[in-house]
Amino acid sequence: MSMSRLSFFFSFFLLVISAVHAEDPYLYFTWNVSYGTASPLGIPQQVILINGQYPGPNINSTTNNNIVLNLFNNLDEPFLMTWNGVQQRKNAWQDGVPGTNCPIPPGQNFTYHFQVKDQIGSFFYFPSLRMHRTAGGFGGLRINSRLLIPVPFADPADDYTVLIYDWFTKGHTTLARFLDRGRSLGRPAGILINGKSGKDSNGNDEEPLFTMDSGKTYRYRICNVGIKTSLNFRVQNHKMKLVEMDGSHTQQNVYDSLDVHVGQCVSVLITADQEPGDYYMAATTRFTKYILTGTGIIRYTGSNKPPSPAIPDAPVGWAWSFNQWRSFHWNLTASAARPNPQGSYHYGSINITRTIKLVNSGGVVDGKRRFALNGVSHTDPETPLKLLEYFGIADKEFTYDVIKDDPPAPDSPITVQPSVIKAEFRTYIEIILENPERSIQSYHLDGYSFFPLGMGAGKWTTESRKTYNLLDTVSRHVIQVYPKSWTAIALTFDNAGMWNLRSNIWERQYLGQQLYVSVVSPARSLRDEYNIPTNALLCGSVVNLPLPPPYTI
Ligand SMILES: *[C@@H]1O[C@H](CO)[C@@H](O)[C@H](O)[C@H]1NC(C)=O
Ligand SMILES: *[C@@H]1O[C@H](CO)[C@@H](O)[C@H](O)[C@H]1NC(C)=O
Ligand SMILES: *[C@@H]1O[C@H](CO)[C@@H](O)[C@H](O)[C@H]1NC(C)=O
Ligand SMILES: *[C@@H]1O[C@H](CO)[C@@H](O)[C@H](O)[C@H]1NC(C)=O
Ligand SMILES: *[C@@H]1O[C@H](CO)[C@@H](O)[C@H](O)[C@H]1NC(C)=O
DSSP, X not given: OOXXXXXXXXXXXXXXXXXXXXXXXXXEEEEEEEEEEXXXXXXXXXXXXXXXXXXXXXXXXXXXXXXXXXXXXXXXXXXXXXXXXXXXXXXXXXXXXXXTSOOBOTTOEEEEEEEOTTOOEEEEEEEOSTTGXXXXXXXXEEEEOOTTSOOSSOOOSOEEEEEEEEEOSSOHHHXXXXXXXXXXXXXXXXXXXXXBOSBOTTSOBOOOSEEEOTTOEEEEEEEEXXXXXXXXXXXXXXXXXXXXXXXXEBOOOXXXXXXXXXXXXXXXXXEOOSOSSEEEEEEEEOSSSSOOEEEEEEEETTOOOOOOSOOOOXXXXXXXXXXXXXXXXBOTTSBOSSSSBGGGSOGGGSOOOEEEXXXXXXXXXXXXXXXXXXXXXXXXXXXXXXXXXXXXXHHHHOOBOOSOSSOOOTTOOOEESOOEEEEETTOEEEEEEEEOSSSOEEEEEXXXXXXXXXXXXXXXXXXXXXGOOOSOOOOBSEEEEOTTEEEEEEEEOOSOEEEEEEESSHHHHHTTOEEEEEEEOTTOBTTTOXXXXXXXXXXXXXXXXXXXXXXXX
């Protein structure tokens, strides 16, 4: 062996060793959450700021980075932040939802400590309590691939986060009061892109949000961080090449516009291949009787040519959207967070051990509007479910499995109580989300990425399985269910913890259209789940309880 071959071999060997032994890098953040004022629709209103910013700062991380984020709550209300799509492997303690964490009291802080383990892609964070997210407090969270892992497209010239969302001008407290009193939120006041509507109070275009150099290609990470409205996103005269969706690399199809449902993120590549000038990005409401559009400008560097006022219309109807969903495919050969192909996990050949069918409904309970899954409208007990379970007092405070795997008869009354289903550790479960209502639904599951197997009109039957994509559906953590339709998903419940399955339509989530899935590792082993962190906030019934024996290897 020649000397250079030997040294190559040797350094490769060292690389492997260090990859095993070096601790993954840490990223530290200190966040001050406070109220402030912004006027995204021309009228000053109270917003939630993070370190003075609305929307909040982007978190830029790389696969396996450890994130240590000390969050100071300077609001006058309890607060929690959740990391939408970050799987929190073995670590539901950091999920930041009312079922896993005690709220951070006003004037206090909590340090989130989590690893973005084995993930890549585009995500966002948002405040999970009450109606806080209607006031802001959200921002982008990206997980870059490690240098050694190939990404299935050339490095873009820049990487932009585009938060698109419906926006209300009434404060979050007022909106919560509406819901508490049985009113609906009504329609949003406007659609925003990164905190702006696109027009100032005189109707003139606002300053460009992004710039591109002619000839170069840029990555845009578009997330719908809104609370109820699906949005169609497009850029005048420019094609979008889809490359990633909720943490999975996709086959790189080209689109004129994309429907992004509440809670979803997509990454597209856009090449500055048009005449230099300004171009509108537009986000338009879908599946609504009214049409609202928010705009923003992309400027070619050095240009002073204003955008054409003609913005192409958004598509109409849900069949278009359904067909677009069917055109999305996972790139099976691309690497994800590890060098092995994304499609090496053959989800289509795993036997389904259980089928859970969840049907959403709405109704009035004790004079109040509620939403439910299989007849149960979830409420959070004062003590987080995860803590009740960990401290061994779950059975005193709630009942597991109050809903069945099959929905009750359509006219059954709704009950209001905590809804927690048990999933056996490491089993592969199919979940049918059936929507008998005329509105579109969007669901998210914490702790996991799942396979959306199929969608169809009407009711799901076992025959519907014949239409499943068992090869290359895009693994993700948010999925839409079209009006009077069903969506089937499947996943292996291999992440121990207490995980929220919720409607992303926030008034529905607030009024009970959610549940938790308890996944317990019988081994009580550190291989499956971390111990409660030493800084965990305690509240409610567990405050004075002795700590249970810790998990061990
Ligand atoms: C956090 O923000 C509040 C409100 O703007 C301010 O009063 C406080 O000094 C800030 N704290 C820190 C540590 O920056
Ligand atoms: C994000 O992090 C990556 C990797 O450390 C770095 O190359 C990139 O420049 C960062 N991007 C921004 C916008 O900070
Ligand atoms: C609050 O912040 C301090 C540092 O200012 C830190 O030592 C402490 O651990 C934080 N509290 C929690 C509960 O994380
Ligand atoms: C999938 O990823 C591979 C590997 O990076 C890449 O070569 C290929 O072009 C991608 N395929 C599609 C259809 O995007
Ligand atoms: C799945 O179930 C079928 C029929 O019961 C059985 O023949 C097959 O071995 C199972 N496959 C796996 C991977 O368990």
